[in-house]
Amino acid sequence: MKSLHTLPLISKYAAEQPRFTLLDPVANRISLIAFCSVFSFLFMYIFLPFNINMWYEGQDLSLMPLFLIFTLCGVVVMCITQFGLAKLKWRRKLTNATYGCWFLGEIILVSLMVTIVNVTITDTFFFTWTEFINTLHYTALILPLPYCICLLWFFTREKIAQLKSLKTEQEQVAKTDDSCILLRDEHDKPVLTLHPGKLLLMKAEDNYVQVFYLSGNTICKELIRTSMKKLEMGLPAGTFVRAHRSYLVNLTKVVLFKKNAKGHYLQLEGLNDISIPVSATCLPTFQERFAPAA
Template sequence: MKSMHTLPLISKYAAEQPRFTLLDPVANRIALIAFCSVFSFLFMYIFLPFNINMWYEGQHLALMPLFLIFTLGGVVVMCITQFALAKIPLRRKLTNATYGCWFLGEIVLVSLVVTIVNVNIIDSFFFTWSEFTNTLYYTSFILPLPYCIALLWFFTREKMAQLKSLKQEQQAPVAKTDDSCILLRDEHDKPVLTLHPNKLLLMKAEDNYVQVFYLSGNTICKELIRTSMKKMEACLPAGTFVRAHRSYLVNLTKVVLFKKNAKGHYLQLEGLNDISVPVSATFLPTFQERFAPTA
């Protein structure tokens, strides 16, 4: 019976770990795939690791097109894992600690595809467990290096941008203090984020979390807070921050577009060009009154 009481503690600890966000931007995922593919191809072609050139002596394909085919197979796999599978709930909840498991899965899939390609273009190779494990072994030596270099670059660039924004804020003249800052807390009432109301753009409910979009200097940042939208709404000034949908809460002063399409009404916020905020029928009158007043 005592062991059962430890389960919520473990779940709580895992939920409080920082979510892996380095590959959230599409540009980062494209750069990752491009860098890994170019690096892996050049590494195989220039250094010929594991005496790979001796494996294909006497074959009808030269090494360059052969390596290009292997590289293309890896690109296809990474496009699937980084784009097609990027929106599944499991991927969206991965933390910095657990993303390594996702990467291991990518290595296994790349090895599987390369093995299948290998046995189909080379007559002397056959699809066996030994052939797959050998390919997995070689892939595990080649792919992690460019992958980690790319992630390190993204991490460094992100921290440099945050540092630059911080320096700009420190050097900026002191703003008026008419409006007090907003203190956002998590479900345990622990302070998480303090910011000026003008910097807050959007809040989006995601299961037991709220994703907060805000401005830090000229950079749009995100903070995932474990709490409810109802609790967040209570912290915000009335009139400026309103619900557009049960899962979205917006800063009215940051709305740059209010439009209707075949699916209904939606909003576009300043700086968030890739996010269309739906407006549900319950909250529609507020936006119609402000942005589409009747004559």
């Protein structure tokens, strides 16, 4: 009864094993069957393993059609196991470790069919346990090599695809990083790095520039000792424009463009307490963008 306490641990260990997925794609299963059949036929026909050419001396059958028949037996069995039996629920739960038992079952089924066909078409072989074991022995020496080559190819191709996907993700991250703005002070020392969409406003104050930006949902400020002209040179053209000699705004963040008795002014998203004046020199840019169509 004490051994029952180990069952949850065994179940948990089995659940943690990776599921065997190399043959989930239909194309992989078709490739497996095709490669194993071609490889096995050519191997038998070219190398004549186990002196197989001497087994059928005196028979009316030539070796080529005989090998084709044996190959067809393997194709039929693997079509059944890879497409018919593969739909079973427990088959879909096989892990990398337990799939070896499935493959062993395929070898046994192929051997059984080859034995039945062999004793049917010849007069010198009979369906006995010894005959089946011999066929099983020969099948186990031929089939695993092409089978494993295919699985290795599928595994390698899958890993290459994963590496390419990872490389693409890294390149996308790199592009995202490259699109960020790096703001430097008058000595070219990095002070602030942020995405263009987070930068709201720059305001010149004597020898400094006050930078307003978003950090999450919070409006933050950074005072940088540099000139507005120097910072403007590092910003994307068309998105950041001067509204005034002392103000540079993010056009995508403008929520209000209005005229009052003192002239035109702007308000930016999140900066409702700051009215940004628009000088006559910079006015055409904003009129073109925000004035209603006639």
